[in-house]
Amino acid sequence: MTAHTIDGNALARQIRDQVSHRTAALKARGITPQLSIILVGEDPASQVYTRHKVNDSTETGLGATLERYPADLPEAQLLARIEALNGDPAVHGILVQLPLPAHMDTHKVIAAISPAKDVDGFHVASAGALMTGLPGFWPCTPHGCMKMLESIGYDLKGRHAVVIGRSNIVGKPMALMLLQKDATVTVCHSRTQDLKALTLQADVIVAAVGKRNVLTADMVKPGAVVIDVGMNRNDAGKLCGDVDYEGVREVAGWITPVPGGVGPMTRAMLLVNTLEAAERSA
């Protein structure tokens, strides 16, 4: 069997089109969804990511600003700037690009963002809302993965989902979202014993580790859905995921590629969250 591909680029394009239409409707009512991005320091990957976020926003009709600060910006100044953005009614989403320089307390900085503008979904109030099933912003990457499952009409009820990775931004929220859809969820991590025994039972596997070949064909039940969140480089320097794509696609029923899978969906879901922040404020 060769797995069907879940095309993240195509799905992200559809979502961006929907965002464009909803944004146009909101603009007709005099409200332009506005995202404020803060970048502290010169991290090269962060510079690329924030540029993408601005471009994605403007291409779909959202307003976006990128504020850049030197790496030695005092934490108090960053907190004061966030406070000002919290109080600005023209700003609907605030995103502080991570990682922050070592002298800053990331938890404190994220906690300073108003939950109503927390479009990354990293605030403890957003995490709590997800955990309790209340409305709030969901982190973009796992939310994008859920949209991918939805796009193939996959009914998670009673299915066994195995999430590999337990970070606050991917693994844990992913597990909660799957649970909310009535999957039976197993969360694996670096101390998990016999990962293969668990993944072989899974109807859905989400790999969010950051290591190549964490999931190989012998670890996958025939027909399973495999979602690859990982972003790594192979020996040739090309982007690859956590999953041995060539091997696993011969066993799985559905698989997401890297690149062109979860990455574009993450970007699209940030636009959705920003738009929804503006819609809620209206």
Ligand code: NAP
């Ligand atoms: P992270 O914070 O480093 O978490 C990695 C998780 O993997 C940890 O929970 C760790 O366990 C677990 N782990 C490490 N080695 C393992 C092993 N051999 N077997 C099982 N679990 C293992 O990373 P993250 O931020 O969640 O990101 C994960 C990957 O997704 C990275 O490659 C990142 O670049 C990528 N990512 C992609 C997107 C996208 O848009 N495509 C977005 C976000 C992240 P412990 O908790 O025990 O240490």
